[in-house]
Amino acid sequence: MYLHSLQPAEGAVKSRKRLGRGTGSGRGGTSTRGHKGAKSRSGYSQKSGFEGGQMPLQRRVPKFGFKNINRVEYKAINLDVLQSLAESTGETVLNFDFFKAHGLVSKSNKVKILGRGELNKAVEVHAHAFSQTATSIIEKAGGKIVAI
Template identity: 50%
Template sequence: MKLHELKPAKGATHREKRLGRGEASGKGGTSTKGNKGSQSRAGYQRKNAHEGGQMPIQRRLPKRGFKNPFRVEYKVFNLGQIDHLVEKYELSDFNHETLREWGLVGQTEKIKILGNGELKAKVTFKVNAISEKAKQAVEAAGGSVELVK
């Protein structure tokens, strides 16, 4: 170790000037916060989206669209998916209880069947909604459909 390699221990020195420690420090008095006003006080917090008096972005942008509070959301299953699920879980009934048992639908979710894909298995359906194409495919495969409200 040589004299020019000497350094103070880590944490022993402070790079920044300590604020508010007298006029001789060069940062005394107001501690670089300016004079008066809420920003110079302890505990000041700026509002998240405050833009310094400029009209905030959420007020500059127009409101768009419409959210229908009465919209009915369905958990959708296509016939191709159902054929795969029937093989995987060995289902004969496709209803809310059996799907919930396997964790495929939530407690309050409504089920809708759509006609995309092919159904080979004979399955009994108790669902909230079904498309016409899907209904025809289910009945052609020997299954039955019951709508539940």
């Protein structure tokens, strides 16, 4: 086998339609565009969503509310989860890599620690945000909070 002898498999390559090459080709004359009208002319392009003058879908469907483009979404982790992780692993520093390793967050998430549950172990918690109750409970248990 040589490079110059390579060719595609049988039926793998189709030849393109040659439009406007005489009536004998079967695609001469109007070149499959039909007769007259805007669609038969060169340069024709329809606006996306145009439905022939009928009220288009994006105007028929009601819309309400708004999406705040500045919204920051956090992945919430509660103190009871931190307590169980700290007990099972014996770790005292709970940071983003630790949460990621235990499947609580993915690399694009931001972490917020919330105050549900108890914490009776002194741990150092690294996260993007903390609720007030979580902050007070962590510090009361002798732990430390570090904002990323």
